[in-house]
Amino acid sequence: MGRTMAETPGLRLSAGRYHRAMLLALDIGNTNVALGLVNGEAIVASRRAATRSASTPDELEMLIDGLLHLDGASLADVTGISLASVVPALTSGVETMAERRGLPLLSASAATMPIPVRTERPAEVGADRLVNGLAVARLYGAPAIVVDVGTATTFDCIARDGGYIGGAIAPGLEIGLEALASRTARLPRIELAEPKRAIGTDTVSAMQSGVVLGYRALTLGLLERIRAELARTEKVEESAIQVVLTGGLSAAPWARDLPGVDAIDPELTLKGLAILWAVASGSPAVPGQTTAGWTGSAAGSIHIISEKAR
Numbered sequence: 001m002g003r004t005m006a007e008t009p010g011l012r013l014s015a016g017r018y019h020r021a022m023l024l025a026l027d028i029g030n031t032n033v034a035l036g037l038v039n040g041e042a043i044v045a046s047r048r049a050a051t052r053s054a055s056t057p058d059e060l061e062m063l064i065d066g067l068l069h070l071d072g073a074s075l076a077d078v079t080g081i082s083l084a085s086v087v088p089a090l091t092s093g094v095e096t097m098a099e100r101r102g103l104p105l106l107s108a109s110a111a112t113m114p115i116p117v118r119t120e121r122p123a124e125v126g127a128d129r130l131v132n133g134l135a136v137a138r139l140y141g142a143p144a145i146v147v148d149v150g151t152a153t154t155f156d157c158i159a160r161d162g163g164y165i166g167g168a169i170a171p172g173l174e175i176g177l178e179a180l181a182s183r184t185a186r187l188p189r190i191e192l193a194e195p196k197r198a199i200g201t202d203t204v205s206a207m208q209s210g211v212v213l214g215y216r217a218l219t220l221g222l223l224e225r226i227r228a229e230l231a232r233t234e235k236v237e238e239s240a241i242q243v244v245l246t247g248g249l250s251a252a253p254w255a256r257d258l259p260g261v262d263a264i265d266p267e268l269t270l271k272g273l274a275i276l277w278a279v280a281s282g283s284p285a286v287p288g289q290t291t292a293g294w295t296g297s298a299a300g301s302i303h304i305i306s307e308k309a310r
Contacts, residue, residue, distance in 0.1 A: 022080065026273070027083075030151040045068075051087060083106065128148070133158045135268050136244050143242070146268065147243065150249060157230050190207050193253075194208070198213055219258065
């Protein structure tokens with residue numbers, strides 16, 4: 001039997017009853033705040049803004065309400081919030097906003113995940129990484145690897161039974177670019193475009209080669225090693241492992257032809273937050289709370305780039 005909403009750790013309830021069509025999925029990262037408005041099993045609108053960790057609860061509320069207004073909605077329409085945040089100050093701001101508006105709030109953490117978290121310190125694993133693990137197992141199957149390209153580049157591994165078993169963290173593409181521009185006297189800020197050749201003939205093309213092609217090499221090299229280790233651990237062929245790319249930079253042109261990646265899903269975290277809420281509420285959309293299911297129309301924006309993921 002699954003937990004009722006009242007029994008779910010991390011879930012704050014108001015007197016109002018949750019209506020699934022008005023769920024706000026909120027992903028607060030170090031670089032961006034992403035939100036999605038969930039109607040049934042589909043994300044009907046999504047928006048993104050820069051993260052400002054010094055924002056007050058009032059400023060955060062204004063930001064979220066303003067983003068919703070871009071799609072003809074508002075916080076007055078929302079009757080539940082599913083949150084993944086790695087910025088403690090903004091987590092507190094969302095809690096304040098939810099309490100003030102009487103909204104039920106479910107915060108993703110190792111304690112609220114309906115999957116095993118098999119790491120030495122589960123509480124230290126980022127909420128977004130756990131939510132991605134939940135989403136990839138439900139929408140694509142397991143074993144799987146999620147590659148999240150954002151401020152940091154994270155690799156998260158999911159076992160055959162849907163459990164989260166660890167991963168890797170590397171500097172993000174934009175961090176490397178920012179370091180070059182800010183810590184050198186003569187190197188400019190450049191566009192993140194993939195050069196035609198690895199041998200640059202001017203400063204800009206040389207930086208693009210080092211940053212973009214170098215980042216691709218880092219991603220592919222680490223992915224190859226992680227996939228081999230996961231295949232040995234789970235006793236499966238490497239081809240049986242689903243690899244899904246997500247994050248703020250996953251929609252960039254250079255990411256579309258990464259070999260070994262089965263799908264690009266920029267909204268994977270938002271979908272995972274919707275799935276987390278559905279599990280916590282005992283929704284029939286998650287029959288039996290197995291590692292399969294809740295695919296439905298939630299998969300609508302998935303960009304499949306290999307036959308294996310079809």
